[in-house]
Amino acid sequence: xxxxxxxxxxxxxxxxxxxxxxxxxxxxxxxxxxxxxxxxxxxxxxxxxxxxxxxxxxxxxxxxxxxxxxxxxxxxxxxxxxxxxxxxxxxxxxxxxxxxxxxxxxxxxxxxxxxxxxxxxxxxxx
Amino acid sequence: xxxxxxxxxxxxxxxxxxxxxxxxxxxxxxxxxxxxxxxxxxxxxxxxxxxxxxxxxxxxxxxxxxxxxxxxxxxxxxxxxxxxxxxxxxxxxxxxxxxxxxxxxxxxxxxxxxxxxxxxxxxxxx
DNA sequence: TTGACATATACCTATATCGACATATAATCG
DNA sequence: CGATTATATGTCGATATAGGTATATGTCAA
Numbered sequence: 001x002x003x004x005x006x007x008x009x010x011x012x013x014x015x016x017x018x019x020x021x022x023x024x025x026x027x028x029x030x031x032x033x034x035x036x037x038x039x040x041x042x043x044x045x046x047x048x049x050x051x052x053x054x055x056x057x058x059x060x061x062x063x064x065x066x067x068x069x070x071x072x073x074x075x076x077x078x079x080x081x082x083x084x085x086x087x088x089x090x091x092x093x094x095x096x097x098x099x100x101x102x103x104x105x106x107x108x109x110x111x112x113x114x115x116x117x118x119x120x121x122x123x124x125x126x
Numbered sequence: 127x128x129x130x131x132x133x134x135x136x137x138x139x140x141x142x143x144x145x146x147x148x149x150x151x152x153x154x155x156x157x158x159x160x161x162x163x164x165x166x167x168x169x170x171x172x173x174x175x176x177x178x179x180x181x182x183x184x185x186x187x188x189x190x191x192x193x194x195x196x197x198x199x200x201x202x203x204x205x206x207x208x209x210x211x212x213x214x215x216x217x218x219x220x221x222x223x224x225x226x227x228x229x230x231x232x233x234x235x236x237x238x239x240x241x242x243x244x245x246x247x248x249x250x251x252x
Numbered sequence: 253t254t255g256a257c258a259t260a261t262a263c264c265t266a267t268a269t270c271g272a273c274a275t276a277t278a279a280t281c282g
Numbered sequence: 283c284g285a286t287t288a289t290a291t292g293t294c295g296a297t298a299t300a301g302g303t304a305t306a307t308g309t310c311a312a
Contacts, residue, residue: 001265001267001299001300001301001302002265002266002269002298002299002301003132003142003268003269003298004141004143004268004300005267005268006129006269011140011143011146014137015130015137015138015141016129016130017130017137018270020137027213032289033288033290034287034288034289042271043271043272043273044288044290045271045272045273045289045290045291046270046271046272048290048291049270049290049291050270051289052290066280066288067278067280067287067288067289068279068287068288068289069288069290073214073217074217075214075217075218076217076218078211078214078217078218079218081207081211082208082211082212082214082215085204085207085208085211086208087153088153088199088201088204088208090201091199091201091202092201092204092205127272127295127296127297128268128270128295128296128297128298128299129270129298129299130269130270131298131299132298132299132300142299158258158259159258159260160258160259168301169301169302170258171259171260171261171301171303172300172301173259174259174260174261175260175261175300175301176300177259177260178260178261192258192309192310193257193309193310194257194258194259194309195258195260
């Protein structure tokens with residue numbers, strides 16, 4: 001099985017930085033594709049495709065205005081992300097950072113400097 | 127170019143539901159791979175692979191304990207997600223929902239029932 | 253040592269990208 | 283009508299999966 005489609009849910013749609021950028025621009029108000037192309041500085045077909053993904057997960061709404069199509073942000077679609085990640089909010093508070101450090105210290109003591117041997121140091125860069 | 131690697135950042139790592147599930151379990155405290163396999167009900171190699179991705183983006187820390195490896199959540203890695211999505215918090219408040227409805231009504235009036243013709247009704251199911 | 257247990261990695265297949273390019277569709281203007 | 287502008291779609295190439303299976307690595311126990 002391949003990776004889930006980007007149109008599966010908001011999580012997948014928003015994993016692409018360009019799509020987040022599009023939403024950031026739209027946060028400033030309704031915009032035609034034209035301006036999004038300019039703002040992002042990438043090819044127009046690519047913008048249209050990103051917009052399609054955002055449309056399919058409901059992150060944007062479209063409105064026809066003459067030969068232009070005005071895109072508008074729909075924040076509701078991001079709520080699941082906010083709800084999920086909010087459960088982890090506070091884990092990076094100072095108090096938790098300290099706890100983390102303590103646990104890291106305990107780990108170091110237990111492993112007695114023999115750490116990172118099995119994993120080949122491929123652990124996260126800090 | 128293909129899609130960005132899942133190890134590129136937390137956004138991509140967390141787009142996979144199973145990896146969110148793993149983090150959810152780890153939110154309850156340090157766990158060996160064993161228990162994660164049980165909790166998720168999927169094959170062990172798959173869990174190890176997901177854990178590797180989470181390790182590479184720094185979302186989890188590992189600690190060796192005998193022949194087991196204890197994984198621990200590192201909430202800090204999720205902060206960028208929280209920071210980004212929080213800028214959209216409130217867009218789904220009641221007041222904004224109402225504004226949205228008003229805008230949708232305006233759209234309907236403008237298009238005069240001729241909407242969804244070009245898009246073939248392929249818009250997101252709201 | 254031999255074996256059982258715990259975890260990680262290698263290999264394979266099917267699939268869904270992202271980006272570039274060409275082209276189609278649609279609306280407006282002269 | 284034909285030309286221009288605005289946007290969407292199709293195709294192709296390169297790539298990175300997720301899941302399955304087999305296997306390697308590491309640890310403990312008898």
